[in-house]
Amino acid sequence: MKQVEIYILSGFLGAGKTTLLQQALAEEQRNGRKAAVVMNEIGQVSIDSDAVPNGTPLKELLNGCVCCTLSDKLEVQLSELLNQYDLDVIYIETTGAAHPVEVLDSCLSPQLADKVRIHSIITLIDAPAWLERQKLKIPLRKLVTEQAKHADIMILNKIDRITEKQLQEIEDELHLLNPKGLMIPTSFADIDFHKIQNAERIKRTEHEQTHAFNHLHMKTYVHSFSQPIDGQLFANFLRALPDNIYRIKGYVRFNGDPKTYLFQYAYGMPIHTASGLKMKTILVFIGDELDHEGLQKALSELEKNSREMPL
Template identity: 55%
Template sequence: MKQVEIIVLSGFLGAGKTTLLQRLLEHEKEQGRKIGVVMNEMGNVSIDSDAVPNDTPLQELLNGCVCCTLSDKLEIKLAGLVQDHDLDAIYIETTGIAHPVDVLHASLSPMLANRLNIKSVITLLDSVTWQKRDTLNVQMRQLISEQVKHADLVLLNKIDSVSADDKQAIEAEIRALNPDGNIVPTTFARVDPTELTAARKKVTRDHIKLHAADQLHIKTFVYTFSKPIDEEQFESFLRDMPDSIYRIKGYLRFQEGKTLLFQYSYGMPVYQPADLKYTNTLVFIGDQLDHDALHHAMRELEQQKQA
């Protein structure tokens, strides 16, 4: 019986997992392989799934983390992909606060034991976030270390943002945590795809269980704008918003008429042109988010008139 490979894409919020997934899907298509994707979002609105080509079988897990609250549903999604499509591999893109070992455990279903081959865990690590991890709470620092520790391959992303000495220090820290995994420095998740597809699973070490809902206190907040907002006022909101917001992603339409894919992580906003058809919705991910305060702030943005 043909086995379908499982590749887990791990990494903290904003590391670049979706960009990496796009590059891998392009490579797999060039190789003539048939690929399925499972995408997990902490919020109840899917944003990153727009990056997956329409001809790629896709299953989504929303409003929770696949390593804990949605672990039972992962089996159902994987079974659907395996039974409905003749696939060579399935990529599981986790949330930024998922523990890769728990994702692997959730994938090891007795129902699918003979159909799946757990191939590898690829962790994408943001070099700048790693350097600034002391600014995170204890649980978050522990999670990032766990994501590195249990990877078969660590992609050290955004390496152009650190000095040569810092790069060497980061690689030494990664090697201390994960002496068996491979380390590949990169920028914009650009890497030879054959290095990633060749990665193989090693023996899983003991791991610390860290769940989004309890130990990590991660929450999400979703807001859909009823009309365009002022770009300058939105930038002002970003400058003043609380540090407890780790990640924002979604679509925005400014009063100037531009519709943009928006992503934010650790002080770095990124805007990209987007199709006008997308709903103007933002998903916030953070630690103990104040939903009332965020709702009030978004309503104020809607009520602002362009100067």
């Protein structure tokens, strides 16, 4: 099945997300790829939607933030785009107040997990504003830091407004904060898009492939079950999870129980509630440097052992 790439554009207010989006869409058009946009605005009116070229499929999420109050609506909008258009890529421009991991979580509903592939979280960092971030209120300062920390690619923008010494200072700080992220200094969000687009696509030698994947540390893993599983074995699996797994969500069924359960896991706390729906049993994992092979092995073993358990 074809999977549509998703880029999440993160960054605080005024960092240059819309400028980058315009350049990205122009590059996709030059490459003959069909792109769509989801644009989120906290207010009731979309300010930046005029920046999207005519003919580009556009969905707007207004009057809220996609990472919290509008997370369910994002799933609907993505589903509509996937059903209505033959797409290669979707760009999600978040509000300046969005946390990128929460947005990533909202993108990966179990219904969408096998239809989309998160290419990267791209955070734009306003270089002069970063130097002045201590003047922000503590919650905002923490948000700006989190946006940089969880980026696969950090675009350090507006470097024409700072000195070489200040640039080195910011680069050193960002490298300590996010040592695995790819950093691109620039002005006017003007970058070579091959650095972003080829980060995952180049697969020439094993060494180059490994190097490329090391940049993209926020990972997802999708696992489908062919049958119900044992509840106690599943609980044991969850207790043994490493702390680099931030989220799990999906649907599960248990031995001896006809119901399908909506399952969610965050910050080490599992919750499952009867969904009332007959859904495909599938789990979506989100974390930092996920061990895909290890998860696949553990879950396959869980399913195998569940078959051997008495009902």
